[in-house]
Amino acid sequence: MQENRMQEIRSWIIDKERIVSARSAGKIPYRTQDGVFEDMTEKNICWWTNGFYAALMLLLYQTSKEETFLGRAVEIEEKLDRNFMDWEGMDHDSGFKWMLTSAVRYELTGDKAARNRALLAASDLAGRFNPAGNFIRAWNDDTGARAGWAIIDCLMNLPLLYWASEEIHDPRFRTIAMLHADMAMREFIREDGSAHHIMRFDPETGETVGPLGGQGMCEGSSWTRGQAWALYGFALSYRYTKEERYLETAKRVAAYILKELEKRDHMPVDFCQPEEIPWEDSTAAAIMACGFLELESLVTDGETYHEAARDLILKLAEDRLSRSFETDQLLEKCTAAYHDEEHDFTIIYGDYYFTLAVLELCGEKPICT
Numbered sequence: 001m002q003e004n005r006m007q008e009i010r011s012w013i014i015d016k017e018r019i020v021s022a023r024s025a026g027k028i029p030y031r032t033q034d035g036v037f038e039d040m041t042e043k044n045i046c047w048w049t050n051g052f053y054a055a056l057m058l059l060l061y062q063t064s065k066e067e068t069f070l071g072r073a074v075e076i077e078e079k080l081d082r083n084f085m086d087w088e089g090m091d092h093d094s095g096f097k098w099m100l101t102s103a104v105r106y107e108l109t110g111d112k113a114a115r116n117r118a119l120l121a122a123s124d125l126a127g128r129f130n131p132a133g134n135f136i137r138a139w140n141d142d143t144g145a146r147a148g149w150a151i152i153d154c155l156m157n158l159p160l161l162y163w164a165s166e167e168i169h170d171p172r173f174r175t176i177a178m179l180h181a182d183m184a185m186r187e188f189i190r191e192d193g194s195a196h197h198i199m200r201f202d203p204e205t206g207e208t209v210g211p212l213g214g215q216g217m218c219e220g221s222s223w224t225r226g227q228a229w230a231l232y233g234f235a236l237s238y239r240y241t242k243e244e245r246y247l248e249t250a251k252r253v254a255a256y257i258l259k260e261l262e263k264r265d266h267m268p269v270d271f272c273q274p275e276e277i278p279w280e281d282s283t284a285a286a287i288m289a290c291g292f293l294e295l296e297s298l299v300t301d302g303e304t305y306h307e308a309a310r311d312l313i314l315k316l317a318e319d320r321l322s323r324s325f326e327t328d329q330l331l332e333k334c335t336a337a338y339h340d341e342e343h344d345f346t347i348i349y350g351d352y353y354f355t356l357a358v359l360e361l362c363g364e365k366p367i368c369t
Contacts, residue, residue, distance in 0.1 A: 006361045009317050013355055014064050020328045021072045028076050029053040032346045035327035045082045046089020048096055052352045055100035059355050062366045077101045092138045094121040095157030103163050107367050122164035126176050133206030134179040148203040152188050152195050152226045155233025159369045162240035181237045185249050193256030194222045195230040215337035222271035224284035227257055232291030236369055238298055250295055269335045279343040281335040282320045283350035285312045289357040313357050330354055
């Protein structure tokens with residue numbers, strides 16, 4: 001019964017995205033306003049989410065073999081060439097922008113231009129590594145105020161470095177990725193398996209300065225999307241390296257998340273937020289589902305992880321989807337950061353990770369990371 005339900009959701013996504021992708025031609029989607037995708041092409045060509053709609057199109061191309069989806073992905077990928085010429089916009093999120101688009105398209109089609117983009121992005125990402133603290137620097141600034149900042153999200157960009165290392169047989173990229181993952185394991189993951197969002201280092205000595213609350217409720221709280229990045233990110237590092245410490249860390253994060261999920265029906269923005277605060281983040285639920293499915297694929301006793309992923313996706317499908325073909329979004333009730341003025345809107349990466357989880361729950365294993 002549940003397998004049939006996943007197949008129904010898969011078919012619904014394809015049917016809806018045929019319409020939405022045609023309606024959104026020429027756009028780089030991020031959020032919707034009144035059900036219509038805004039276009040980041042001129043608003044901010046360097047925005048960190050700008051690869052996700054192309055990535056979604058590549059998922060749908062793989063499952064449906066429909067060339068129109070591939071064409072939309074290429075259109076966005078080519079637009080992002082402008083990002084390469086903007087220093088400030090070349091930050092730690094190159095994996096989200098070019099692993100999920102260019103590297104994946106190269107693996108699917110053998111296109112040399114896509115390969116070139118992915119390798120350029122990997123080289124830039126590797127250049128952000130600070131050997132003083134063994135971390136990949138997060139955002140750019142001209143004052144050095146954030147020169148020592150690293151964030152949990154960056155675990156999800158490491159696959160670009162692992163891929164580049166394998167693609168050109170150069171261990172530098174893999175070494176940098178593993179040094180950063182080891183740092184994150186040591187500095188970000190607390191004893192109970194929860195994760196900090198931001199960690200500050202002295203950029204000259206590498207000495208740990210301390211955490212920041214970042215996009216969560218406060219320092220020491222548990223921002224749910226950060227927990228999802230940690231779960232998925234360490235599982236991916238294990239997939240690429242087979243180093244047991246990454247798998248054990250992913251399991252520890254998973255155990256913490258599973259315990260928290262027992263307490264609630266929908267995903268809060270922060271696991272520590274007061275019960276009277278109703279804000280949700282459906283993107284965190286979708287990313288966690290993907291992380292659980294990745295972890296399931298790496299262990300011999302993964303039924304608990306499979307069930308957790310399935311339950312998260314079925315709950316989202318039950319009451320957090322925009323069913324109308326007149327609206328552009330899939331997932332609703334998403335939040336970017338706890339202290340933002342606006343909550344419970346739509347965000348494109350939620351649609352991507354929801355679709356990826358659905359395809360994997362249907363027994364497919366698309367190329368994506």
